[in-house]
Amino acid sequence: MRPDKLVARIAIYAVLGFFALIFLAPLYVVLVTSLKTLPELRVGTMLALPQGLNFDAWGKAWSSACTGAACNGLQPFFMNSVYIVIPSVIISSMIGSINGYALAQWRFPGSEIIFTGLLFGFFIPFQAILLPAAQFLGMLKLANTIPGLIIIQTVYGIAFCTMLFRNYYVAMPLELVKAARVDGAGFFRIFWRIFLPISLPIFTVCVIWQFTHIWNDFLFGVVFSGPESRPITVGLNNLVNTSEGVKEYNVDTAAALITALPTLIVYIIGGRYFIRGLTAGAVKG
Amino acid sequence: MRFRKFALLATTAAVLVGAGSVRAEDVEVLHYYTSGGESRAVNVLKEDLEKIGHTWVDSAIAGGGGANAMTVLKTRVISGNPPKAVQMRGPAIQDWASQDALVPLDAVSGDWDNLLPPAIAEVLKYDGHYYGVVNWVHRVNWMYINKPMLDEVGGTVPTTWDEFFAVADKMKAAGHTAIAHGGTPYHDAVYFEGIVQSMGVDFYRKAILEGDAEALNSPTMVQVFDILRKSTEYFDDATQGRPWNLAAAMVIEGQAGFLFMGDWAKGEFSAAGKVPGVDYICAVRPGNEGIFTFIADGFVFFKQNGGEATEGQLELASLIASPDFQLRGAQFKGAIPALNTVPVDSFDDCSKKAAADLQSTAASGGLVPSQNQGTTEAVLGAIRDVVTNFINSDQDSASAAADLAAAVQAAK
C-alpha cells in the first residue's frame, strides 16, 4: 500500500474508533455502575471497573426493589409490556403492509391525499390527544386495560407502518400487478402471493421500529394503563424515583438496563436485517 | 378527654360503615408517595386497610412532584374510571369538589372541626363539607444546620438574614459550601418562600397567597430578590437538577452547612442515624419566628359511577383520621399529626417544637399555608418560572419583581 493510502486508512479507522468509543461510553458507565456495590460507588469514579461481577443490583431491580408501596421489582411490569407489545406490533405491521400495498400499487384518484392524510398522524405530538383518547377508551369500556393500550399503540403506529410499506412497494414495477391481473388474480391474491413473499426486509424494519417505540413508550403507558397493566417504562420511572435514604444508583442502572435489554437484543440480532431492509428501498422516500 | 371522644367516634364510624361490609373491597389508591419515609408511611396505611379485610390496589405514579400522577388522574376521570382514593392537597381539592367528582366525608368527619386547627380544616372543605382527609401536617419554613460545621466556625443559629450571611461567610471562608441547594424550580421556590415570609406574615399573605400585584411589585419584594441573589453566592456549582434529598445528604455528610427545606427532609437525617441537637440543628428560618407555613397532605375520594361513597372509601378515610395512623404516619414522614389530640411525646425535639408552634401560631394568626398548599398550580408554576429564571440568570431584582407581578396576574 502506498504511504499516503496507509495514512488515509489509519485516519479512517481512528475517526471511526473515536466515535465508537464516544457512542459506547454511556452504555459502559451504566453497565459498570450496575455491577458495583454501594460502597464501591462511593469511592471510585464512574469509569472504574467493578471489583467483581456482582449481580445483586440486577436481582433486586428484577424482583424486590420498591416501585411505590409494592416491592416486587420490575418483574410484573415486564410481562405487561410483552402482552402490549406483541399484538400491537403484529397488528400495526399487518395493517401497514396492506395499506402500503393498496396505496402504492393500486393508485386511484385521491390515493395520494389519503396517504398524506394518514401520514400526518405520524407527526402529531401525542401530548395533544391524551384527554380525548382517554374519553374514547372510556366509551369503549377499555380504559386502563391492556386491550385499550394495544388499541392506542396500534392506531398511532399505523401511520409510520403505512409509510414504510408504501415507500417499499412504490419501488416495485407496476407491471407486476398488471400481469397478475391479466392472469385473473385479485387484490388479495396478488398481495398474498406476490408482494408478501418479497416483503420480509421491510417487515423486519417495521417490526423492529414498532417494537422499539412501543416498548420504550412512557406517555401512553402511564396514562392509559391501570394498576394491573402498567408497562415496564412506568415501573422503571417509579423505581428510580422510589428511594429510602441512600440513592441506589446500581439498582437504578440495573433497572434501566433490564428495561432496555429486549430492545437492545432486537437491535443486536436484527440490526443487520434492519439495515438491509432500509437499503432495500425504504429510504428512497 | 377529646382524644377519647375522637377515638370512640372513629371506631363507631368504622363499625357503622363496616357493619355491612361482608365483602372485601378493592380500594385503588393513586399516589406519588415514593421517596424516603413516604413509602413507609403509606405501607402503614396499606397494612391497616388490609387488616380490616380490604385490598389495597397500589397505583403509585412517581415523578415530576406529582405531575405524572395528576395527568393520570385527569385521564382516568375523563374516561369514567377514576381511582377510589387519590393523594391531593391545596386548591385542587376545592376544584375537584366543585366539579362534583368527590364524595363528601360527612359520615366520618363528625368532630373534625374541633380537632383540626381552623386554617387546616379550611383547606379540606368545600361548601361546608369535608372532602379531604388530612394525613399529617408538614412545616415548610425549616432550615437544617450541620452542627459540627456551625461549631467549627464558632457561629450561633441565625435569626435574621444579616446574621445568617455572617455565619455563611465564615463557612465559606473555612472552605465549605454554606448552602446545600437543589437546583430545581421546586427547591428554588421553597427557598424563595422563606425569604418572603421573613418580611412578615401579612406581606406573605398578600403577595403570595392573594397574588396582589402591588405587593408583588413592591420595594419589599425587590429586597426579597436581593437576599435571594446574595444567597446564590453560597451555593456550590453542581446544583442543577439535584433532588432535595441529595442536597440534604450534603448537610448530613458535612459537605455543606445549611439546608432550607420542609420537615420531610428530617427523614433523611434520621435514616442516616443523625440526632437533632447533636449532629444537626433544626431551626426556624431567619425572620420566620412566629410563622408556621404548613402543607396538609391528604387523600380525597372519587365518586364511582357518580354514586355515593363506598364502604372501602369511608373506612380508609376513617383509618387515616385515626389517632393510630396520625401518630405513626407522621413519624415516618417527619411531619406532625394534624389532630390536636394526638400526643407527640414520642416525637423528636424538632417535631415537638413544630407541634407546639402549630398550636401557638393557630391562635396568633401565624399559621399560613405554604405556597405549595395555598396557591393554584397555575400561580405556583408562574412563581417558580420567575424565581428559577432569576436564580439562573443575572437579572436584577427590580425587574424580577415586575416579572413576578405580571406572571402571577396572568396565571390567576
Place this chain on the structure above:
Amino acid sequence: MADTIPADAGLRKGLARPSRASVWADKWIPLVVLSPSVVISLIFVYGFLAATAVLSFTNSTLMPRYVGAGFQRYIDLFSNSVWWTSVANLFWFSVPFIVLSLGLGLLLAILMDQRIRAEGALRAIYLYPLALSQIVAGTAWQWLFNPEYGIQNTVRALGFTSFEFNWLNDSRMAMACVVIAAVWQCTGFVAALFLAGLRGVDEEVIKAGMVDGASMPVIYRRIVLPAMWPVFFSVLLLLTHQAIKTFDLVVAMTAGGPGTSTWLPSYFMYNFSFERGRMGVGAASAVMILVMVVAILIPMMYLEKRAQKNAS
C-alpha cells in the same frame, strides 16, 4: 417461492378478459381496505386534535369546561414569556441537532463505505442508542454531565484538578447537553440511512469517474452526494419530526432547567395542560405546535417530492 405467479387452474378460468365483477372489485377493494385506517385516522388523529382545538377556545383549567372564551387563551399564550422562550429554545435545539446529526451521520457513512473491517460491529455500536428509550438515554447522559460524579469528576480524578465541565448547570449551555444526547441517539440511524443510500449509487458511475482519474473526494462531491438528495430529504424529514416531538429527553435530563433554558414547546404543552391546570392555554399551545408542524413539513415534503423527481 417457486410459484410466485399462481398457476392453479381455478385462477386461470377468467383469463384474458377480466369480468365486470372483478373490474368493479379492483376499483373498490383498495378503498375498502384503506377505509378502516382512514376512519381510525379521522377519529384518533383529526377528531382528537379537533377536540383539543375546541378546548383552546374555552375557559378550561383543571378539566375541560366548555365555556367559550374566544381568543383569550391565545392572548394568554402569546403574552407568556415562557412560551416564547420555549419556541426560541426549539430553534436552538433543532438547528444544531439536525445539522450535527446530518453532518456526523454523513461522515460516518462515507467512512464506513470505504470497505473497512468490522463494519457490522461499528454499525451496531453507532445504532444501539436508537434502541434505548429517551428516558433511559436522558438519565444516562444526565449522570455523565453531572459535575459531581460525571465527566468533570472523572477527568479531575485523572489528575487534571482544575478541569471544568459543568454545562448542565449553565443556563446558556444546558441546551447543548440535550443536543449532544439527541445527536448521540440519532446519528447512528442517520449514518445507516446514508450508508444505504451510498450503496444504492451505481458502482459503474463511480468506476467511470475513477477511470477518468478523479480523486475520491471529487467523486463524492460530484457524483455520489448529488445522487443522495432523496435520502437526504427523508432523513431531514425524520430529524425534524424528531426535533419537534422531543419531550422525554428533556424530562429526563433537565426537566426544563436551569430556569426555563431547556423548555421546549412540547414540554410547555404538557406542563400547562396537566401540571399547572391551565388546560386552555395548553390546548392553544398544542394548536400552535400543529401549525408549526404543518408550516415546516409541507414545504419539506414538497421539496422531497421534487428531489425524487429530479433524481429519477
